[in-house]
Amino acid sequence: MLFGRALEDAELMAGVDIDKVWAGVAGSHITSFNSKGMVAIKNHEVQKDDMRRVIEAAQAVALPEGRQILHVLPQNFAVDSQDGIRDPLGMSGVRLEAGVHVITGNIMSLQNISKCAQRSGLHISGLISEALASAESTLSQDEKDLGVAVIDMGGGTCDMVIYVGGAVVHTAVLPIGGAHLTHDISVGLRTPASEAEEIKRKYGCAMASLVQAGETIEVPSVGGRNPRTLSRLTLAEVIEPRIEETIHLLNNEISKSGYKDLLGSGVVLTGGGSLLSGIPELGEFIFEMPVRRGIPINTTGLKEVVQSPALATAVGLLKFGAANQARAIEKASGSFVNIIKNKVANFLDGAF
Ligand SMILES: Nc1ncnc2c1ncn2[C@@H]1O[C@H](COP(=O)(O)OP(=O)(O)OP(=O)(O)O)[C@@H](O)[C@H]1O
Numbered sequence: 001m002l003f004g005r006a007l008e009d010a011e012l013m014a015g016v017d018i019d020k021v022w023a024g025v026a027g028s029h030i031t032s033f034n035s036k037g038m039v040a041i042k043n044h045e046v047q048k049d050d051m052r053r054v055i056e057a058a059q060a061v062a063l064p065e066g067r068q069i070l071h072v073l074p075q076n077f078a079v080d081s082q083d084g085i086r087d088p089l090g091m092s093g094v095r096l097e098a099g100v101h102v103i104t105g106n107i108m109s110l111q112n113i114s115k116c117a118q119r120s121g122l123h124i125s126g127l128i129s130e131a132l133a134s135a136e137s138t139l140s141q142d143e144k145d146l147g148v149a150v151i152d153m154g155g156g157t158c159d160m161v162i163y164v165g166g167a168v169v170h171t172a173v174l175p176i177g178g179a180h181l182t183h184d185i186s187v188g189l190r191t192p193a194s195e196a197e198e199i200k201r202k203y204g205c206a207m208a209s210l211v212q213a214g215e216t217i218e219v220p221s222v223g224g225r226n227p228r229t230l231s232r233l234t235l236a237e238v239i240e241p242r243i244e245e246t247i248h249l250l251n252n253e254i255s256k257s258g259y260k261d262l263l264g265s266g267v268v269l270t271g272g273g274s275l276l277s278g279i280p281e282l283g284e285f286i287f288e289m290p291v292r293r294g295i296p297i298n299t300t301g302l303k304e305v306v307q308s309p310a311l312a313t314a315v316g317l318l319k320f321g322a323a324n325q326a327r328a329i330e331k332a333s334g335s336f337v338n339i340i341k342n343k344v345a346n347f348l349d350g351a352f
């Protein structure tokens with residue numbers, strides 16, 4: 001039902017009929033690993049086909065039952081003994097190796113997304129990791145090159161993607177999100193969940209020390225009792241421990257990944273949960289790195305509308321879809337096609 005409503009709203013807003021979608025996939029069922037592959041270079045000079053074969057070889061690992069590959073992201077290549085090559089095309093050698101990051105999902109969960117779309121009369125063009133989509137829309141190439149961790153703080157989970165040297169080297173999902181915080185506020189302030197959600201968005205702050213003494217908020221009560229006036233500091237004292245715990249867990253995950261010292265661009269927080277006031281400040285304190293909020297970048301057209309971390313995933317999915325469409329057209333090849341490709345790319349760019 002919800003899917004149908006979202007579809008209607010999107011069609012109305014964009015003024016187009018939607019029959020195909022790039023669907024985002026998120027949740028704790030997503031897992032990932034790094035893998036390596038090796039092939040002989042056919043004509044002793046690396047061709048596109050050698051690169052395709054080595055990436056294929058790198059993903060040829062036995063997956064646990066019930067899992068499906070979502071993405072195979074090339075990291076870097078090695079030609080004979082020379083490693084750390086980003087683009088080996090045209091290089092001479094005998095042996096080509098590739099490192100890849102593989103993201104997998106639970107087949108049942110992925111099927112449920114497809115079923116959901118089909119029931120609304122939609123065809124799935126592709127399934128994309130939401131964390132990857134958010135990273136795609138919020139990070140610059142420089143940040144990816146220099147090393148960065150992007151964390152998409154959603155309702156149910158925090159999804160992390162780490163880039164080093166321009167490539168994805170680590171991804172992780174933490175089963176804590178904004179909904180847990182709302183629950184804490186609901187219990188802590190004894191107010192209904194819907195009110196707790198509104199209070200969190202309006203008055204919430206991740207760091208009690210950032211709240212001015214004397215600031216007050218009105219809190220609706222449960223069971224027909226009168227609303228109460230509470231200090232905003234009390235609310236911050238409920239929020240701070242949960243966010244502190246969440247950021248500590250994220251920090252542990254970054255340390256465990258082994259890439260912490262390589263994150264020259266620090267941490268980017270995105271997703272609806274990152275809108276909480278004071279969260280970058282607390283983040284900098286715990287991560288001991290620069291922290292910024294991630295909003296969609298390089299967008300034209302609907303720029304004003306999408307300038308929010310809560311829309312990072314949606315914009316990222318659009319970018320994936322647009323890039324894929326452009327690639328598909330390129331494959332059809334020919335100079336005539338290039339003209340069309342540019343036109344489609346311009347059109348899709350204008351859709352943002
Ligand atoms: N201004 C705000 N302050 C604090 N939290 C906020 C604010 N706006 C939204 N949120 C929280 O962000 C969360 C939703 O974020 P988002 O829309 O990115 O999640 P989602 O993508 O639907 O969820 P998930 O990624 O877990 O599937 C909710 O928990 C909501 O309470």
Ligand SMILES: [Mg+2]
Nearest residue numbers: 130154271313
């Ligand atoms: Mg999300």
